[in-house]
Amino acid sequence: MDLKQAGSSLDSLISSFNTRIAELQELVIARNSELTRMYPASSVTDLSAIDAALKGMELQVKAIKDRLHEETKAIPKAKKLIAKSLRQQKKLQSMSVYAPSYLPERTATLNLDSDRGLVPEACKQQPNQSTMVEEPAAIPKEKKSRGSPPLWYITAGELDSLSSYMRGRLTLEKVNAAINDMATYAEANAQLIAAPKKKLAENQWERALELKDIATTESIKGKHFFLETDMKGPSLKLDNTGKAILTVLRHLGRISETRMGHHRVIILLKPQ
16 A cells, blocks of 8 residues: 555545544434423533543544554655665675685684694793794794685686586585685694794694795795695585585686695685
8 A cells, every 4th residue: 555545545534533423413412402402401411421422532533543644654764664674685685695604713723633733731831931032023924924815705607607517516605615614724824834833743843844845935925825635624625526626716716726745735816
């Protein structure tokens, strides 16, 4: 019902009330005139009661009229609010297409896989002067050159642009969840490279040296990367699906690959 129809219905209702009240008033006057002629002494009380009832009805009709008028004025505001809500819903729906269903939190500490070892308790409980001096010198140096790993998600259009044999059974959510995993691997490697020796266990230090050698290579310097052996899930694993995802992301310009010794290195790239 639009505003004109609502206003017409309101006017019709009020007119009906007013007509009914006028008819009742005329009937009361006619009846009271007859009663006054026939029973002059007893008519005053009846007239007062009827008059009070009519005034009460008039007040009720006025209250209903005022309330309907307020509701009518509120209709345009309600329509505007509904329109804004629908526009916001469309925006959220379009944004949800590009967001994967799985968004893990990035680790801010050096807690890596269990097979990489743990930080010795002695280093945690008894920090010495050399540790306090060495830490600020190493960490900012790496953070300056890299920053946080990028999360360049793919769009539905990019996935649909691939040939069916390359896309296979991959979905947008699977591929974007794998991009999350790659950023997590790259961040863990960057933290390991930046960590001072005093905070690393022996097996971690050996891996950190290996990663530093890779990071200083001219083709990789200043970029985020991870190794093929880092692909341990939860979404990206070293299986047929994981290899298919890497092929798709390499084709879409999100990654590049290179060989460093016995390692296969995957480099994160900004799409062109």
